[in-house]
Amino acid sequence: MSMISSQTHLATPDDFSDNCGFGLIAHIEGEASHDLVKTAIHSLSCMTHRGGVAADGRTGDGCGLLLATPTDFFKQIADEQQFAITDNFAVGMVFVNLDSDKAKHGQQVLSEEITAQGLEVAGWRNVPLDLSIVGEIGRETLPDFKQVFVNAPDDLAADDFNRKLFVARKKSRAAFDG
Numbered sequence: 001m002s003m004i005s006s007q008t009h010l011a012t013p014d015d016f017s018d019n020c021g022f023g024l025i026a027h028i029e030g031e032a033s034h035d036l037v038k039t040a041i042h043s044l045s046c047m048t049h050r051g052g053v054a055a056d057g058r059t060g061d062g063c064g065l066l067l068a069t070p071t072d073f074f075k076q077i078a079d080e081q082q083f084a085i086t087d088n089f090a091v092g093m094v095f096v097n098l099d100s101d102k103a104k105h106g107q108q109v110l111s112e113e114i115t116a117q118g119l120e121v122a123g124w125r126n127v128p129l130d131l132s133i134v135g136e137i138g139r140e141t142l143p144d145f146k147q148v149f150v151n152a153p154d155d156l157a158a159d160d161f162n163r164k165l166f167v168a169r170k171k172s173r174a175a176f177d178g
Contacts, residue, residue, distance in 0.1 A: 025043065041065070044063055044065070054135060054138075056136045056137050056138075058135030058138070059135030059136070074089070074149070081123055083149050084122060085151055088154050089150060089151050092147065093145065093147055094107075094148055095143040096145070096146050098143065098144055103144060106172075107146065109175050110168065110169075112172075113169075114150055114168045117164035118153070119161075120151040121149070122149040122150065123149050124149075125146065125147040125149065127146060129145065
């Protein structure tokens with residue numbers, strides 16, 4: 001267990017061992033900013049020293065950014081895809097099998113579990129990909145990517161909505177693991 005120094009520093013290098021790093025970048029007033037995103041991406045690029053990049057130099061270990069939900073963007077996408085989404089909606093990123101029959105089955109199972117939770121699947125979207133940036137090692141196991149748009153009743157509280165989404169995800173996953 002490390003001790004945080006209370007003398008002249010908040011922490012010293014001797015307080016830590018074998019940590020990969022964590023960064024937090026935010027606007028003090030919560031405003032969205034492209035500059036913040038660019039800074040965060042640059043910060044990620046500075047973490048390659050920790051071995052998070054494979055031998056091909058392009059396949060990473062999955063580090064990334066956590067951003068606020070871009071509600072306006074997803075509403076625009078839903079309009080383009082001709083989905084009817086409500087004000088109380090969620091978008092899930094789903095990795096699906098490259099085999100189209102298996103992918104359809106997986107989507108059906110997840111859709112059924114979402115519906116069983118009293119939620120509505122508004123639609124599925126094929127996520128556009130730029131495969132030119134994917135390393136050779138990453139391509140060997142690359143899945144297909146879909147987004148599922150889910151509507152909840154307007155009076156459903158955020159915690160309850162999140163819980164129902166969690167249960168639907170866990171139950172659909174159990175259907176494949178079981």
